[in-house]
Amino acid sequence: MYRSSFNKELSGYIMLSLLAEADGDYDAREGGIIVKYIKENFPQGSNFEDAIDFLAGVPPDKYEDELVHLAQDFYSQSTDEERTDFLRFAMKLVRADEQIAKEENMLITKLFDAWDV
Secondary structure, eight states: OOOOOOOHHHHHHHHHHHHHHTTSOOOHHHHHHHHHHHHHHOOTTOOOHHHHHHHHTOOGGGHHHHHHHHHHHHHHHOOHHHHHHHHHHHHHHHHTTSOOOHHHHHHHHHHHHHTTO
16 A cells, blocks of 8 residues: 655544554444644644544555555654654554453554564
8 A cells, every 4th residue: 555654743643543443343442542742743734634544445454554655754853852752642552441352462563563662
């Protein structure tokens, strides 16, 4: 699947969305963390249309591949501090429903590996 790169904010939003959807159960607590990420990292009037369209077209069996590409997009545009902050959001998200599903664990591990953490 070919796609263009996303800016770091949209890459982060999509990665969090993939993590929230990974176990097939989008929990409202996970959604709350995504909203907090958006409030803290997006300028007023940001356009989510491309990200939403992209998310709608990613089948679950491609989450891992797409997360790695998105992690590269984010990495190339971010500082160490921004990546650390994002990883805090990602970890809060996978823990939000008080259980880390194997699919979530696999994706969060891929993210840590992609950034050599």
